[in-house]
Amino acid sequence: MALPTTMRTLLQTSRESTALISTTSPLPTPTHPDDVLVQVHATCPCAGELLWARDFPNAIPASKVLIPCQDLAGTVVSAPSGSGFAEEDRVYCRIDAGRPGAAREYALARATELAKIPEGLGWIEAAATPLSALTAWQALFVHGTLNSKAVIGDEDTKKENGRQRVLVTGAAGGVGSWLVQLAALAGAGAVVAVCGTNKVEAVRELGATEVINYQETTVEEWVAVDPAGREVDLVVDVVGGKTLGGCWVGVKEGGTLISVNTPPDMVKPAGSEKKAKSSFFIVEPLGNNLAEIGDLIAAGKLRPTVDSVWEFDEFEKAFERLESGHAKGKIVIKVSDQA
Structure with missing residues (x-):
């Protein structure tokens, strides 16, 4: 050549x-x-x-x-x-x-x-x-609490994942759209998507089971309607700022809060005594993870x-x-x- x-x-x-x-x-x-x-x-x-x-x-x-x-x-x-x-x-x-x-x-x-x-x-x-899919994969399955075996059909791990509620901010964006798809494919009991008005239908098509329209309500306000029913086990944030701060209200006591934007502890509301595992990470460019994602794309399970x-x-x-x-x-x- x-x-x-x-x-x-x-x-x-x-x-x-x-x-x-x-x-x-x-x-x-x-x-x-x-x-x-x-x-x-x-x-x-x-x-x-x-x-x-x-x-x-x-x-x-x-x-x-x-x-x-x-x-x-x-x-x-x-x-x-x-x-x-x-x-x-x-x-x-x-x-x-x-x-x-x-x-x-x-x-x-x-x-x-x-x-x-x-x-x-x-x-x-x-x-x-690559970047968006790898970030989502590692957020949910490496740093998060969902088990990746479920996406290739392991029914036992899918049942385990089904006990967890997952909340995704920026759900219609590059990373968020993969997070919603992967969490749904992994069998999460609920996939709560945070997005704007004109993206609600799009995130539902990707697999979101519940939607918080941030232009109408905050995460805190949404959760306050029914804390026991709406709090989540795992939050994956890509937005940071006030949205991430509000996720401290949305995560269950002892839950997990992950961000690829900002370390969650930096925006924890003053006076909050909520105890949750929190972490910030930068994606690792791993070809083997990308190959697994590629298999799911080829099978028509992700896009x-x-x-x-x-x-x-x-x-x-x-x-x-x-x-x-x-x-x-x-x-x-x-x-x-x-x-």
Whole structure:
């Protein structure tokens, strides 16, 4: 395969600025024994990612070339022997945030991050999957209290999961839509979705059994109607702020409260004596988790949710749509003509 010497690349101008420019750069060269060179067909931005280098200097090395968009769907160009991947394989992944992203025509991913794209899943839907689906999977089954065996048909664990009520904030968004689907598939006794008016029907279609319309009522007000019946065993939050603070009222005594936005203890209401396990985590880009998710997609049990698709040169509009907070699912940027 003849490769070009340069490629289109999005670049953040500095760690202190969220400004992006479209430029030209050389193709990346594998330097790690696990590096796989991938031609990128589509990628996705993540809310807040342009602030990561500034706000989380311990997680984002000073040496990182600030190329955004860690989600990738593309074709393998070269892979190390024994990696499990070969030239022309259709792959997708979440690139670790400490390394340059996929907003460029060719990117380097690690074999441990990659999974093969399920048959029937196009480039756009594939790009919309890794970060959000992995975050949801790990929130529910690694850090949370649901058992993942239920999603592959284990009836005993499905009955165990059925004893738990789960609440998801930002339920119509990129991560939230996967959380609702996975919790429902795992047999949670109730899946309570927090979303706005124009997203109520969408989250019900994904599997929500109860909906809190935050434009009409808060989590606290909703729970207060029937605390014994409405409190939940597990909260997974993607919103933070007042919404997460209100979830302390919604979680049962001794329950579990997880956020991928903010450490829950930081917004615990003053004077609250509620005791619950609380944690904040950053997703691990594990290809084996993504492969499990891919099997469920191939079986028709899960589906990615795409809000909108943008051409590479429309990257500014794509980021504006993302940061508006009104997206229903993922924002996707087409990188190649194949997408």
